[in-house]
Amino acid sequence: MSLVEIENVHKSYGQLEVLRGVSLNIDEGEIVAVIGRSGSGKSTLLRCINGLEPIQSGTIRFDGEQVNAPKTNLRQLRQKVGIVFQSFNLFPHLTAERNITLGLTVVKKMPLPEAKEIARKVIVQVGLEDKLTAYPDMLSGGQQQRVAIARSLAMSPKLMLFDEITSALDPELIGEVLRVLADLAKDGMTMMLVTHEMGFARNVAHRLVFMHDGEIGEEGPARAVLDAPKTPELSSFLGSVLV
Amino acid sequence: MRELVTGDFIWLLFAARWTLGLTVVAIVGGSLIGVIIMVLRVVPLAPARAVAIAYINVFQGTPVLGQLLIIFFGIPILTGANVSPWAAAIVSFSLYAGAYLGEIWRGSVQAIPKTQWEASASIGLSTMEQLRYVIVPQAFRISIPPTIGFWVHLVKDTSLASILGFIELTRAAQIMNAATFRPMTVFLTIASIYFVICFVLTRLSARLEGRLRVAR
Amino acid sequence: MIDAGSTAFFSAIGACLDPQIIWLLVSSVPGGLWVSAIPEATQRISGHLGLRVDYTFRFRDVWRHQDLLLEGAVLTLQLSGSAIVFGVLIGVLGAGMKTSQFRQLRWIVEVYVEVIRNTPLLVQLFIVFFGLPSLGIKLDAITAALITLSINLGAYLVEIIRAGVEAIAKSQIEAGLSLGMSRLQLFRYVILFPAVKIIYPAAASQFVLLLIASSVASLVGAVDLFHAGAFIESRTFRSLEAYLVITAIYLVMALFFRAAFAGIYHVVFVRR
Numbered sequence A: 001m002s003l004v005e006i007e008n009v010h011k012s013y014g015q016l017e018v019l020r021g022v023s024l025n026i027d028e029g030e031i032v033a034v035i036g037r038s039g040s041g042k043s044t045l046l047r048c049i050n051g052l053e054p055i056q057s058g059t060i061r062f063d064g065e066q067v068n069a070p071k072t073n074l075r076q077l078r079q080k081v082g083i084v085f086q087s088f089n090l091f092p093h094l095t096a097e098r099n100i101t102l103g104l105t106v107v108k109k110m111p112l113p114e115a116k117e118i119a120r121k122v123i124v125q126v127g128l129e130d131k132l133t134a135y136p137d138m139l140s141g142g143q144q145q146r147v148a149i150a151r152s153l154a155m156s157p158k159l160m161l162f163d164e165i166t167s168a169l170d171p172e173l174i175g176e177v178l179r180v181l182a183d184l185a186k187d188g189m190t191m192m193l194v195t196h197e198m199g200f201a202r203n204v205a206h207r208l209v210f211m212h213d214g215e216i217g218e219e220g221p222a223r224a225v226l227d228a229p230k231t232p233e234l235s236s237f238l239g240s241v242l243v
Numbered sequence B: 001m002r003e004l005v006t007g008d009f010i011w012l013l014f015a016a017r018w019t020l021g022l023t024v025v026a027i028v029g030g031s032l033i034g035v036i037i038m039v040l041r042v043v044p045l046a047p048a049r050a051v052a053i054a055y056i057n058v059f060q061g062t063p064v065l066g067q068l069l070i071i072f073f074g075i076p077i078l079t080g081a082n083v084s085p086w087a088a089a090i091v092s093f094s095l096y097a098g099a100y101l102g103e104i105w106r107g108s109v110q111a112i113p114k115t116q117w118e119a120s121a122s123i124g125l126s127t128m129e130q131l132r133y134v135i136v137p138q139a140f141r142i143s144i145p146p147t148i149g150f151w152v153h154l155v156k157d158t159s160l161a162s163i164l165g166f167i168e169l170t171r172a173a174q175i176m177n178a179a180t181f182r183p184m185t186v187f188l189t190i191a192s193i194y195f196v197i198c199f200v201l202t203r204l205s206a207r208l209e210g211r212l213r214v215a216r
Numbered sequence C: 001m002i003d004a005g006s007t008a009f010f011s012a013i014g015a016c017l018d019p020q021i022i023w024l025l026v027s028s029v030p031g032g033l034w035v036s037a038i039p040e041a042t043q044r045i046s047g048h049l050g051l052r053v054d055y056t057f058r059f060r061d062v063w064r065h066q067d068l069l070l071e072g073a074v075l076t077l078q079l080s081g082s083a084i085v086f087g088v089l090i091g092v093l094g095a096g097m098k099t100s101q102f103r104q105l106r107w108i109v110e111v112y113v114e115v116i117r118n119t120p121l122l123v124q125l126f127i128v129f130f131g132l133p134s135l136g137i138k139l140d141a142i143t144a145a146l147i148t149l150s151i152n153l154g155a156y157l158v159e160i161i162r163a164g165v166e167a168i169a170k171s172q173i174e175a176g177l178s179l180g181m182s183r184l185q186l187f188r189y190v191i192l193f194p195a196v197k198i199i200y201p202a203a204a205s206q207f208v209l210l211l212i213a214s215s216v217a218s219l220v221g222a223v224d225l226f227h228a229g230a231f232i233e234s235r236t237f238r239s240l241e242a243y244l245v246i247t248a249i250y251l252v253m254a255l256f257f258r259a260a261f262a263g264i265y266h267v268v269f270v271r272r
């Protein structure tokens, strides 16, 4: 059994069909990079996995539990699936520490001292131990994004979803965030990441999925797919990003 | 007719406590109603929203004078109980304030980006927890300046309660003017009193707006 | 009745406000239909909810005075319409003065705006109507109301207009200049239209608020719509019915103009 099992998923916004029969499995410990043109449905696919978006047909299973069943407790499921967004989405009225402990104390009902202990651990993991008491608007983009990653990690998820988390960052800040991801990869975290960083995808991801027009255009081992694209769509896409 | 004496100005100054009292009570009553209106306005239930919108339209689309008189004459007819001008004014201004505060607060909640809902849902918070820990604290900050701004309107609008014979600042000035016939002095005096009250609130609102914009 | 002096004031704006046409308008909207159905509907409420009341609504008595209501409504519309014209003039002038290089001018506008916005409209009206005569300036009720409403609206518009003009980004102005536009062309094509688009919604809602607030004019004796209600009350002793009817008419007018202003916005600013 794979950790994530996506079977023939269809998803539309009104008339617009955004996912048109997507099937994909992700094993525990696997790192899957998703690439594709803007509007091809990458974010949508990610958001369907933790139930942020409902789907019209098909099934998504996480850890054996069907995400898109009405009786599923999405709150419980989301504790096990971390997601990090392009625009950080930290809670601006809370310190970095409280951003991290909120889920622990409120959702997991953990006593505050224990939650703070975990916050300290994950903030070290992302290299920001001196920023625990800072508010988001006092942090740089790269630092905010690392706090957002820490916030997800604190919930000890079984799967991490990353949606273009470096796209909103200045070039010189991208490295610090990618380093955190690389460390996570080394620790064996299961990850699915939408990215435009081809070099990173090639070095860190085990598998690469190319989304095209709401379908999976091509997939396979990251290096192999990038070095020898089989479809003209992927070739032209790679041609356009590697200018 | 008699001369204006210092005591008269002090009397006017003291009449301001009824203006302030009416405002404060209307703020309390209006806040309670405002919360109800805000909730009705956002719940995913068409009839509830329709009721709230109708309520808001009525109280924002009619003269306060009309609202005051309808309440003043309507309550005895509907309940059989006599109402004092004070009671009628309280009820009327509370209902009126509820319509405005409800809209201000709804706007504040809806001004919180959708991404904040998503981010808090993603760490497993329930709807109530999202509201309590993430949405309302932020909406509260946004809502403070416009809320105080509305208080200023309310202070000024309470002058209309004079139509019921309720003796607040404006009514007191009318009485004083009838006795002394010094309209310019009397009305400029109460205008200054209103100005001081409102200006302090206006400044406070502007200050907080500036500060909250930079704060988290 | 409206005296001759003020009638001249209003005739320009009021010409289009023919009572017959307004009546048609009022009775063609759903609210209007409902109001015209009232004379037949004399209702009885009693014993509901354990209340010891026995009251018969008699809207018929109020409705008998519909000509008064109509005259009052027309005066209310003329008064507000005129105040809007003058208020806009004051607002534009004030906003212009606020960007002036002379500190004194800016200061005058600031004081004006703060004083007006922080005192009640009713007290302003009392100062103009009761206070000015002691300085030898005697005004009839309508003129006093018109002056007060215009000055009051102007103060709110100064802020709205200034914010609208300031919202036009510097970059757009620079883009216009680099296209070789003259200052006049720049104002006309780059500043005016987008600025009006930003200003319009806030200004329009001020206009509707002014229409409603103009009811204070009745308190110094202007025979506007609200005054008609008070008059009918004194004639019929049907206080509740009288004020329900006129308040409903204000509501219909407010909703109508809000919809009309929104419609104009759509046609002028959205559809092109």
Ligand SMILES: Nc1ncnc2c1ncn2[C@@H]1O[C@H](COP(=O)(O)OP(=O)(O)OP(=O)(O)O)[C@@H](O)[C@H]1O
Binding pocket: A013, A016, A018, A036, A037, A038, A039, A040, A041, A042, A043, A044, A045
């Ligand atoms: N909430 C929404 N309502 C309607 N349409 C939407 C919504 N969200 C996304 N879409 C549409 O769905 C399509 C897929 O969007 P999605 O965000 O999944 O693309 P993406 O591959 O992530 O693109 P990008 O690289 O730009 O982030 C797009 O055409 C987009 O316009």
Ligand SMILES: [Mg+2]
Binding pocket: A042, A043, A044, A163, A164
């Ligand atoms: Mg995307």
